[in-house]
Amino acid sequence: MNTAVFILLAYLLGSIAFGIIVSRAFGLPDPRTVGSGNPGATNVLRSGKKLAAVLTLLGDAAKGWLPVWLAQVYGLAPEVVCWIALAVFLGHLYPVFYRFKGGKGVATAVGILLAFSPALAGLALLSWLAVFALTRFSSLAALTAAALAPGFAWLLLPQVGYIIVVFVLSLLLIWRHRSNIRKLLDGTEAGFGKKP
Template identity: 70%
Template sequence: MNELGFIPVTLVPVVWIVAAYLLGSIAFGILISKLYGLPDPRSVGSGNIGATNVARSGKKSAAVLTLLGDAFKGWFPVWLALQSGMLMWVVSAVALAVFFGHLYPVYHGFKGGKGVATALGVMLAISPWLGLAALATWIVVFAATRYSSLGAIVAAALAPVFAWYLLPYQDYVLTVLVMSVWLIWRHRSNIRKLLAGTESGFGKKK
């Protein structure tokens, strides 16, 4: 008998990967905004479904719940795969599946968020120290500049370096590298605005 009883053992990794992608496709920013009676985050601010844009609604609790939901959905499948003794490549595939599920959700026309909180959840599952190092980087940059996007970009750029020193397995370092490259790519419009001096920062006048 295999891990799922009735599913052929060769298909078990596929089930894990598909399930992770479907979980990643759940947009907590949209769900939480509906529960609070707030505008759809895709229709306001930056149009992003993440916690930063939800925070612009003025409901900090909605933003916090969005952040926690997006981080949890990144953490849970990776943690579960590790606890279930999945092979390293399966864990890496699950991590990338949930991350890309957030970026390209099947439930919302494959138009999702930038993946910062979900990537954080994935890194916390792989290594709490890695996740905390990335989070600390974001906090320091954000505190100094008040730009959430800049904090995310710097954290993403440094995450592979942290992973190289903190993680014992190359598969997971490559996983972090892939997420980091995609995170920076997803922030390309923010990079242009930062260079032009037009990026919106918390507590900053436009």
Template identity: 60%
Template sequence: MQTALAILAAYLLGSVPFAMISSKLFGLADPRTYGSGNPGATNVLRSGNKKAALFTLLGDALKGWAAVFVAQQYGLSDNMIGLVALAVFLGHLYPVFLKFKGGKGVATAAGVLIALDPALGLAVLGTWLFVAFASRYSSLAAVLAAALAPVYAALLHGAAHPSIVVGIIAMALIGKHWQNIQRLLAGQESKIGSKKKA
């Protein structure tokens, strides 16, 4: 029962759509109606409102971090913490509050990884920031950071359990970005800071 409740609570927390909340707070249009249609921080940034995008980014990252942190504070086993980490991440990707059509999970994954292992989380986040600033493609940064996350985890922990969780999250992130990858290859992907389409 404890296991089921912890996973359900983590999933529901992950389902909280901060892109929608911030858009309402700042008087913006539904982020699903412009740009990439993705309810995430990068797309909210296309509205031109940096504060709303920052609120979304921090909220999405915080829910990932909080779910794992609380599980750790309750002294749950490593396996349980791993399941909670996956549940909050999948909650963001497939939120019950948005008919299971959520964001790409980059910020939430970062929050999860920082809670699991600050060094690992910061390494992945640093990779995303470097690629994002160098290329101005959020999707490219996310894919490369996700692909390298299991490598970082293996270097830090070997075959320890966190590496398995990181690998699953990485595969899910890359899968969620498949359309972005196709647009990148076709030279049609929009860059960070580009305005929403009319």
């Protein structure tokens, strides 16, 4: 398959918002109309439907994993795999199907990390779980995992290109959480089990 076509398809796959699709299937409010306005699993969970949130999480992670995994299976050059990883992630952040207004990319990033290295994804996920268990702030957990991921990648990944991609993903994740950072600093961030 032509490299440019593969990259475009990865972007289009990334543009599929599982939070919106799952919410419609369950008859739930559009996740963009509640909480942070983000069409991700955390906002879907605020609807009270845990299954819908889990399906959103799995869908967003799977779409990050699939194109990167396929690119590796087809033996594409590492630099092409890197562009595919960035394309699917940017598709999630800036989806063509939703006027370029997408999610923050946590689950999709985990899917990409899983394709790069299960150990890398596991460490990032453990970081998220540990911080969330202690603070009940999903945003703080995501920010911590994003900050630690490049270090984990440096230790685990042999390809420099993959390490650079993880660094870029982390920067984009932190950028997408800038409103959450402001709320965390001024004490108005809403955590699970906490009142804003």
